[in-house]
Amino acid sequence: NAGVTQTPKFQVLKTGQSMTLQCAQDMNHEYMSWYRQDPGMGLRLIHYSVGAGITDQGEVPNGYNVSRSTTEDFPLRLLSAAPSQTSVYFCASSYLPRAYNEQFFGPGTRLTVL
Amino acid sequence: GIQVEQSPPDLILQEGANSTLRCNFSDSVNNLQWFHQNPWGQLINLFYIPSGTKQNGRLSATTVATERYSLLYISSSQTTDSGVYFCAVGDSGGSNYKLTFGKGTLLTVNP
Numbered sequence: 001n002a003g004v005t006q007t008p009k010f011q012v013l014k015t016g017q018s019m020t021l022q023c024a025q026d027m028n029h030e031y032m033s034w035y036r037q038d039p040g041m042g043l044r045l046i047h048y049s050v051g052a053g054i055t056d057q058g059e060v061p062n063g064y065n066v067s068r069s070t071t072e073d074f075p076l077r078l079l080s081a082a083p084s085q086t087s088v089y090f091c092a093s094s095y096l097p098r099a100y101n102e103q104f105f106g107p108g109t110r111l112t113v114l
Numbered sequence: 115g116i117q118v119e120q121s122p123p124d125l126i127l128q129e130g131a132n133s134t135l136r137c138n139f140s141d142s143v144n145n146l147q148w149f150h151q152n153p154w155g156q157l158i159n160l161f162y163i164p165s166g167t168k169q170n171g172r173l174s175a176t177t178v179a180t181e182r183y184s185l186l187y188i189s190s191s192q193t194t195d196s197g198v199y200f201c202a203v204g205d206s207g208g209s210n211y212k213l214t215f216g217k218g219t220l221l222t223v224n225p
Contacts, residue, residue, distance in 0.1 A: 033212070042118075042200060042215035058212065059115075088155060092213075101145060101204075102162035103213060108155050 001026050004106035006091050012112045013081040021076040021109050023091030029104075030096035032074040036060065036087040037108075043090060049074055050096060081113045116141045116205045120216035127191050127223050135186040135219045137201030145204030145213070146177050148186050152197045160186070160199075191223045 007022045025032065033048035035058075045058030049068040063085055065077040074093075078085060088110050094103040117140040127133055137146075148160040161168050161175040163184065168175055172191075177184040188195055198220050202213040 035215075040217060042217045043202070043213075044215070045212060048212060090157065102147060102159065103202075104159065105149075105157040108157075110155075 003027065004091055004093055004104050006089075006106035006109050008109060009107065010110050012114065013078075014114050015082060017081050018077070018079050019081065021078075021089055021091075021111070023074045023076065023106060024072050025074075025091075025093040025104075026072065027093065027104070028071060029093035030071070031101065031103075032068065032091065032093045033058070033103075034064070034066065034074070034076045035090045035092065036085075037090060038087050046076065046089075078111075081111075083113045085111065086113045087111060116143070116203060116214050118201060118203055118214050118216040120199075120201055120219050122219060123217070124220045125222070127221070129191060129193060129223055129225050131191050131223075132187070132189045133191060133221070135188070135199050135201075135221075137184040137186070137203075137216055139182050139184075139201075139203045141182070141205050143179060143182075143203040143205055146179075146184055147202050147213070148175055148184070149200040149202065150195075150197050151200060151218070157200070188221075191221075193223045193225055196221055196223045 004025045034046040035043040047066040049055045091106040092103045094101040119138045150158045165179045174187045198218040202215045
């Protein structure tokens with residue numbers, strides 16, 4: 001299994017540009033999520049999905065869109081990038097059963113918005 | 115929402131020393147994980163430990179859910195242990211898969 005994969009690893013955008021961060025997992029996990037990591041802030045939840053066709057907002061959703069058309073993929077879209085979105089973005093996945101849901105993280109995407 | 119506090123924020127050790135990292139949380143949880151973020155930024159799962167004690171080599175963890183804290187023990191530390199250690203919890207209110215992270219403990223192990 002490849003686990004959780006993310007592309008690209010690095011990206012530089014200009015203010016106002018749009019882009020999509022890709023996330024895929026091959027573990028048949030129902031739950032997928034996006035976090036951003038900023039210095040001194042830990043990781044904060046942006047959006048999450050409990051299955052194909054179902055998404056919801058996390059702690060810091062503004063400026064980001066998501067969709068979940070398949071179990072495997074959970075892309076994160078920035079429609080109009082802002083410097084405040086400069087961060088490292090992590091995708092995570094897990095099984096949904098409440099008794100055991102250890103989460104696994106992708107390698108991250110480092111995004112700089114100029 | 116649930117609050118997660120980690121201590122200490124920074125820790126510097128000599129190789130071979132032992133250490134204890136602490137994670138306090140403000141509400142009941144039924145999901146708690148410890149992660150190590152290595153110098154390359156990768157998040158590595160250390161323990162899934164909503165309660166009880168687990169050990170993996172030189173690392174062990176204990177969560178006392180009733181008292182709302184978890185401890186991560188590192189024995190005989192090595193330079194490769196350097197990095198940031200995060201505690202993340204999911205509250206027991208029905209969405210325990212939504213993790214709230216602490217701000218981490220930055221560990222530096224010197225040779």
